[in-house]
Amino acid sequence: MVRPIVVGVDGSTPAHAAVEWAAADARRRRLPLRIVHVCEQWQDNVNGMKYCAGMLQAAADRARATGDDLEVNTEFLDGNVVERLVGQSVSSQSVVLGSRGLGGFAGLVIGSVSLAVAGRAEGPVVVVRAATTVPVHSLIVVGDDGSGAAREAMLYAIEQARARSARVLAVYAWRQPVLSAYGRDYADLFTDSFGEECRAARERVDAWRNEFAGVEITGRQVNEHPVAALADASAAADLVVVGSRGRGGFTSAALGSVSHGLLHHAVCPVAVVRPRSGRAETTGQ
Template identity: 65%
Template sequence: MAGPIVVGVDGSEASRAAIEWAAADARRRRLPLKVVHVCEQWPRGIDGRKYCLGTLEAGADSARAVSGDVEVSTELLEGNVVEALIAQSASAESLVLGSRGLGGFAGLVLGSVGMAVAGHAAGPAVIVRAPAVALHNQIVVGDDGSECAREAMAYAIEQARARHARLLVIYAWQAPIVSAYAPDYGLLLEDAFREESRTAQERVSRWRQEHPDIEITDHQVAEHPVPALSKASTTADLVVVGSRGLGGFASAVLGSVSHGVLHRAACPVAVVRPRGEES
C-alpha cells in the first residue's frame, strides 16, 4: 500500500525509539511519515490540548532530525487511543508504536495499547522496544505456509530489499501429540518433520527465484516457533510474523506465536495481517 508510515507518539522512551525506527524506515523506503498523538480527555481546568500539541510537535521534530528529506506531517487525534490508532492503520502503509507507553507498568515488556493495536491493525504493525544498539543486516520472518505467513513474507522481502539485508526464513515444526507408546513413534516423527521441512524448503526456493536480488536463507527446526524466532531475533534488525498461523483459532485476531514473539523478541517485531481481513 502506498500510504504513509504512521508512528504514534506519547513522549515515552519507547515512543522515541518508535519515532527513530519509523523515520529511518520512511527514509529507506522513500515513503512519507505521519506522526500522530491521541489526546485523551483531561480533567477540568487543565489545558490538555496544549500538552498534547507539545508532545506531537516534539515527536515531529525528532522524526525530522532522523529522516532528512522525508515528508513529515502531523495529526492530533482524539478519543480512545486504541480505536484511533487502529483507524489510522486503514490508510497507512504500516503503523509503528513503542512497546509500552507512559501509562504502562514498568515491569511489562509490552503494553495493552501495543498488544491491542497489533492484533487489530489493518496492515503491518511494528512494535519497537528500544533504540537499535547494533546493526545485523538481517531480517527474520516466520513461515508456516498460512495466508498470514505469506503476507508477512511479502513485507519481510520489502524490508530486506530496502535495507540491502539478508533474509532468514524460519520454519519451526511442532510435533503432533502422539502417544510415545505408539509403534515406531520416533520414526513417525522423523518422517513427518522431514516431509514438512521439504515443503518449507520448496516455498523458500520459489521466493528465491522470484527475488534473485535478495539473499534468502532458510532454517527448519523441530521446536516451538516462539523460542525459535526469539533466539533468531538476537541477530536480527527486525522479526516479521503473521498475525495468526495455521494452528490458531479462526476467531483469534492475534495468535499465540505472534503474541509470544512480541513479548520475547530482542529486536522490533512486525505483525502482519492480510488487508481486508475482519478484526
C-alpha cells in the first residue's frame, strides 16, 4: 500500500502554504495527497459543515491547480485536532501543517497544534509558514548529533534531496559551556572533546556519502548552539530536517529543545522526524 502525504487544513494563510508545499512534495515523490480537516463543534445556528466543506474543497482546488498529475483526495474528521492528526501519521508518508491555525494568536510564530503534532506523530511532520516567494536553493539541511533520531532525520533528508536533485548538508553543532574562573582548568578538556565529536561527525558524513553515492552530502561542524547554527543554515536551504529529540534531551520529552527552537526560528520549512512504532528511538533531537 502506498502511503499518502497528509496535509491538515483550517482555512488559514499558513494552511494554504502547507497545501502548496505538500502538493509539490507529493508530485516530486509520485505519491497521493490526502487533505484533511478536523471539524470542530459549532453552535446550532451556524452551518459549520457547509463552511468546512467549502474550505476543504478550496484546499483541494488549490492543490490540483499545481498540476494535473497529482492524485488528490479529501477527508472530514471529527474529534480532537491533535489526536486525529497524530492518528493520520500512522498510515502516511508524512504530515504537513501550517505553522499557525485560525485559532492561534496573531503574534505567535508557531501554534500549539503544530508543536503538539510534531512532538507526537510517527514519522516526519513538516511545518510550513505563510507562503512567500523564495529562490530554490537545492539544499536540504539536516541536524546531526549521532543519535538514533538524527539517523531517521538524515534518511528523510536524503529522500527529499533525491526527489529534488538537491544537496544535503549535515550540521553538527556544539556550544562549549561558559566557564567561571573556577572552571578554566577544564577548558582544554572541552576543546579536546569538541575535536573528538567533530571527527566523529565527519566520519558519519563519510559513511552516509559512501552508502548513498548518488546524493551529494557534505558536513559542517561548528562550535555554536544547534538552534542558532541550523537557523542560520535555513536561510540558504529549502528544508531543514531534525529528529524529534537529541542526545541531550530528556527521554520523557515529546519534543526536544533543538527541534522546538528551530520551529520558532528557521526561515524555511522544518521537518521534525520521529521513529515509527517498532523502531527504537534512542535519544533524538
